[in-house]
Amino acid sequence: MRYAILADIHANLAAFTAVLEAIKREGGVEELWCLGDIVGYGPDPHECIELLRQYKHVCVAGNHDWAAIGKIDTSDFNPAAAAAAHWTTGQLTPQDVDYLSKLPLTIEKDDFTLAHGSPREPIWEYLLSVSSAGENFVHFNTKFCLVGHSHVPLIFKQTETSGCSFASFKAGDRLVLAENRLIINPGGVGQPRDGDPRASYAIYDSDNRVIQLYRIPYNIGVTQSRMMQHKLPLRLIVRLSYGM
Numbered sequence: 246m247r248y249a250i251l252a253d254i255h256a257n258l259a260a261f262t263a264v265l266e267a268i269k270r271e272g273g274v275e276e277l278w279c280l281g282d283i284v285g286y287g288p289d290p291h292e293c294i295e296l297l298r299q300y301k302h303v304c305v306a307g308n309h310d311w312a313a314i315g316k317i318d319t320s321d322f323n324p325a326a327a328a329a330a331h332w333t334t335g336q337l338t339p340q341d342v343d344y345l346s347k348l349p350l351t352i353e354k355d356d357f358t359l360a361h362g363s364p365r366e367p368i369w370e371y372l373l374s375v376s377s378a379g380e381n382f383v384h385f386n387t388k389f390c391l392v393g394h395s396h397v398p399l400i401f402k403q404t405e406t407s408g409c410s411f412a413s414f415k416a417g418d419r420l421v422l423a424e425n426r427l428i429i430n431p432g433g434v435g436q437p438r439d440g441d442p443r444a445s446y447a448i449y450d451s452d453n454r455v456i457q458l459y460r461i462p463y464n465i466g467v468t469q470s471r472m473m474q475h476k477l478p479l480r481l482i483v484r485l486s487y488g489m
């Protein structure tokens with residue numbers, strides 16, 4: 246079976262659609278595994294929720310999903326993110342709010358735990374260092390963990406000595422699952438932050454025990470003009486061009 250691992254769609258319908266089309270071209274998947282932040286930052290929050298719900302999928306809650314429905318306040322957000330979160334709230338239908346409010350913090354699928362930020366602190370914690378990632382291996386029971394939130398594709402590996410090593414995860418890389426426990430981030434669909442503006446996602450092939458990373462170009466200008474139309478913060482519009 247093949248499963249698509251998607252994180253941080255962030256209401257970017259052009260990016261999400263491009264990813265879904267690429268997945269279909271590659272033969273499709275059994276299920277989408279979504280790591281949260283469906284909404285926030287981007288111009289099409291309702292459309293992205295609706296599109297995701299048309300597919301067989303599971304999804305955990307992200308900080309932007311909770312902010313959009315008032316489950317957390319935006320005082321810890323930067324001003325541009327907070328402005329976009331408030332705008333997002335006004336775009337959601339009652340069905341969208343109901344859907345977002347029921348997203349769990351973590352989900353276990355096969356050998357994987359899914360969480361937005363980290364298994365220890367699913368809503369808020371960023372896993373960008375070997376020290377914080379290393380501490381998180383005791384916070385999940387499965388062999389592997391999938392996270393989003395940082396929008397940076399990467400792999401943390403628990404070493405034989407219970408330490409932690411780090412590797413970047415680049416387009417075309419095929420990660421063969423073996424003995425070591427791993428925490429894997431597939432990068433962001435709708436707002437990549439590793440300097441590559443292309444949408445990032447991964448496919449897990451359970452027969453071959455391989456996770457492959459993909460980068461897909463999409464029409465960034467379409468998303469940017471939609472954001473201009475809705476007067477979303479300029480900083481959020483510009484960063485899409487640079488993947489930062």
Ligand code: ZN
Pocket residue numbers: 253255282307309394395396
């Ligand atoms: Zn995010």
